[in-house]
Amino acid sequence: MATRRISDEPAYVLHRYDWSETSLILEVFTRQHGRVALAAKGVKRPTSSFRPILLPLQPLSITYGGEGDVRTLKGAEWVGGHVMPTGEALLSGYYLNELLMRLLARDDPHPVLFDVYAATVRLLASGEPEALQWALRGFELLLLRELGFLPALDVQTLSLQPLVPEDRYALVPEAGLQWVSAEERQALTGAQWQALQQALDDPVPFAALLRECADLLALLQRPLRHLLNYHCGVGAFRTRQMMLDIQSL
Template sequence: MASKRIADEPAYVLHRYDWSETSLILEVFTRHHGRVALVAKGAKRPTSSFRPVLLPLQPLSLAFGGDGDIRTLKSAEWVGGHVMPTGEALLSGYYLNELLMRLTARDDPHPALFEIYAAAVRLLASGDPNALQWALRGFELLLLREMGLLPALNLQTLTLKPLSPTDSYALVPEAGLQWVSDDPRHALRGEHWLALHAALASPSPLAALLRECADLLVQLQRPLRLLLNYHCGVGALRTRQMMLDLQTL
């Protein structure tokens, strides 16, 4: 039986590691097939056409084939569009990649999430320092929603009571969105959660979040980090810890 061949598939490299002296195993995020593992044979040879192309945070067009857990990369082309992010933006891109590696399953398509990831990477590559935090928080929110891990932001999770615009509510990993009375430091008012809920319901949610809720996204840094760590089963993501370590140098 002939193996299935995929051609002209939009993709990004999330992670790569050595498979042999000359080859690599890639974890790629594709538009139509989700996260896929590929072997890039001979990719480490100086003369390989794969060598300058298989870079993270760069839009690619791939062809691959095979029926096993790890398929074979046939061709890879850079499709252009933006330069490689640098500095803090580069580390932030690696952070997005780590989230996808931890929270998505192989061969589970998420075409809408692919487009959101591509848009977030373009923001990171833009060089706008404000866009960096907006892109990270917006992507985190939409990734959690796509994975079914984000509670509805227009209701109290445990009671299903509607939010009061003037009361404060916290996003708690074990209990979802709940009313708080005495510690609003990591909480938002009901009107803010409702604004986020409306932006998420937009046909272009990332654009709506950046346009209408940019200031709120910055306030969500700690609540979203706790929620992501909870669902990833870690105290801190490796890329996040690396960024903190660099800030202390």
């Protein structure tokens, strides 16, 4: 049986493992084929042309082939377009990669999510501090929706009753949107949830979220963190804990 060859596939490196003294196993996020594991043979040699290219948060075009769980990298080119994020933006990019590693099954294509990821990485690399939190929250929302973990944000999840614009609602991992008392200031109002749903329904939802709901995205850090922790089965993400440790220093 002829081995399958995939050529000129847009991709990002999510994670790298040592395989031998000279080779790596790469976890890559591709546009048309989802998360794929690749054996990158000889890339740790000083003479390897792949060595300076196979970095996280860099847009690549790759060629690979083979069957089974781990395929073989045949070629890789840096597409260009932005520099490597630095500082807090770099840690935020590693956080995006950790989310994808935990939540995406291998060989499960998500081309729309790939485009959102690429747009988010470009924003991180832009060096605009005010865009950092907006970009992360927008990506988290769209990741959860793409994987079927985000309920409709314009109705109460269990009753399907419309939201009352002035009332407050909490996003609960096992029950979706639930009404809470007005004293619960961590919850968003019905009007705010409806605005987020309207942005999600836009033909270009990531741009709509950043354009129309930036202030609301800043309020979503805690509820989205709880929802992501629940679906990933973790108490805290490694990259988030690393960020907190660095900030404490």
